[in-house]
Amino acid sequence: MPSVVALVGLPGGGKSTVGRQLAKRLSARFIDSDTVLEERLGMPIRAYFEQFGEAAFRDHEEAVIDELTAHTGGLIVLATGGGAVLRPNNRRHLKDRTTVVYLRSTPDELYRRLRHDTQRPLLQVADPLAKLRELYQQRHPLYEETAHYSVDTGRPSVGTLVNMILMQLEMAGLVPAMRPSGGGAPFNGGASE
Numbered sequence: 205m206p207s208v209v210a211l212v213g214l215p216g217g218g219k220s221t222v223g224r225q226l227a228k229r230l231s232a233r234f235i236d237s238d239t240v241l242e243e244r245l246g247m248p249i250r251a252y253f254e255q256f257g258e259a260a261f262r263d264h265e266e267a268v269i270d271e272l273t274a275h276t277g278g279l280i281v282l283a284t285g286g287g288a289v290l291r292p293n294n295r296r297h298l299k300d301r302t303t304v305v306y307l308r309s310t311p312d313e314l315y316r317r318l319r320h321d322t323q324r325p326l327l328q329v330a331d332p333l334a335k336l337r338e339l340y341q342q343r344h345p346l347y348e349e350t351a352h353y354s355v356d357t358g359r360p361s362v363g364t365l366v367n368m369i370l371m372q373l374e375m376a377g378l379v380p381a382m383r384p385s386g387g388g389a390p391f392n393g394g395a396s397e
Contacts, residue, residue: 213307219283306351
């Protein structure tokens with residue numbers, strides 16, 4: 205069994221929301237790399253972006269991804285920031301050290317979930333849908349390159365998405381067979397970039 209199951213995908217794709225439920229089902233610890241970053245930076249990511257820029261943020265993110273993917277203790281489920289795959293080192297560490305699941309969402313689905321969001325720094329623009337399409341064009345190939353498995357988020361509930369991920373991990377022999385859980389509430393996006 206891997207010691208880290210990492211979730212990648214665009215902002216609002218459900219990495220934190222699904223990750224928490226997946227961790228619960230696997231009796232694993234849940235870690236959100238953005239939360240770790242905010243604790244270490246001493247401020248919200250949005251404020252850090254505004255003060256120091258994206259490049260400085262990505263340097264800190266790379267160090268955190270390196271550290272978290274090297275985890276060897278008990279099982280953790282790691283939700284990564286939407287842009288974590290931009291750095292080659294992050295993609296390599298995720299691919300080589302963890303089992304990566306890409307939560308694949310279309311820009312239109314994400315826009316429906318995020319149109320009122322004020323926390324994701326990259327979406328604080330005049331046309332967030334155009335920005336999501338741009339992010340998808342740029343990042344989708346990187347998510348595909350990094351992921352061992354992909355799950356389309358579409359409109360399934362969080363519980364259904366977790367069951368889909370567990371089924372892929374079970375079929376690969378990475379986790380023991382588990383009983384499916386109920387469908388749960390419809391999925392509605394997560395918290396930060």
